[in-house]
Amino acid sequence: MRLDKFVCKSTALIKSEAIALINAGKVLVNGEAFLSESAQVHENNEILLDGKRLIARPFRYLLMNKKVNTICSNVDELYPSLFNDVSIDKVSELHIAGRLDADTTGLVLITDDGRWSYNIITPSCKCPKVYRVDLSRPIADDTAEKFKQGLQLQGEQELTLPASLSVISPQRVLLTITEGKFHQVKRMFAAVGNKVTALHREQIGSVVLDVAPGQWRYLSAVEIQSFYPPAKKQSILGNSS
Numbered sequence: 001m002r003l004d005k006f007v008c009k010s011t012a013l014i015k016s017e018a019i020a021l022i023n024a025g026k027v028l029v030n031g032e033a034f035l036s037e038s039a040q041v042h043e044n045n046e047i048l049l050d051g052k053r054l055i056a057r058p059f060r061y062l063l064m065n066k067k068v069n070t071i072c073s074n075v076d077e078l079y080p081s082l083f084n085d086v087s088i089d090k091v092s093e094l095h096i097a098g099r100l101d102a103d104t105t106g107l108v109l110i111t112d113d114g115r116w117s118y119n120i121i122t123p124s125c126k127c128p129k130v131y132r133v134d135l136s137r138p139i140a141d142d143t144a145e146k147f148k149q150g151l152q153l154q155g156e157q158e159l160t161l162p163a164s165l166s167v168i169s170p171q172r173v174l175l176t177i178t179e180g181k182f183h184q185v186k187r188m189f190a191a192v193g194n195k196v197t198a199l200h201r202e203q204i205g206s207v208v209l210d211v212a213p214g215q216w217r218y219l220s221a222v223e224i225q226s227f228y229p230p231a232k233k234q235s236i237l238g239n240s241s
């Protein structure tokens, strides 16, 4: 596998941190430093980080239904961390692929595989996220077209990527976006003179939320693979049903 993937797999580091350490010459493969992050390595190679041998371990992939007034952080802050409800070993090594605000509920994907979560988060992968949105005013006739064309959000240089809207009722819609700017959904509706009163994420890629608030489950191998582009299907060693 690629060297950056091996480093992520054997530590709690995310991809960018692994690449920084490789580029800084802190990772030795059979005694050699300053290899490319894309160099192919094998578990039988002696791979050292700061002199300590790295051992690859299985990655973990979960989905959870985030409760309202919990936060997507590894520690409690103003609100409790959603990880308080995840009763597995080494929870501190897990991170969330696409955080939600404290008052947003619904689907979060949780993993310790930094390369996998990159595929979900990075806008260039165009991974669709579906939100159910409750609004303070009836949806205007031109909102769907404005979202399709892309909007200028306050403080942003680029327009939002094309988003699709499906109206359930005048004050409830489904919105699909492929990026995750800070408070993006709330800011998109603010930009068209409306206000989000409740926000719930129902789907990421082909993974649909199917557990009750506060509950979680492991992803299946098919669900895990679905976030890799076809040419890059991985060998899955992590927990899955």
Ligand code: URA
Residues within 6 Å of the ligand: 099, 100, 101, 102, 104, 182, 183, 184, 185, 186, 187, 199
């Ligand atoms: N957009 C928001 O505004 N908030 C979220 O939690 C997710 C997307």
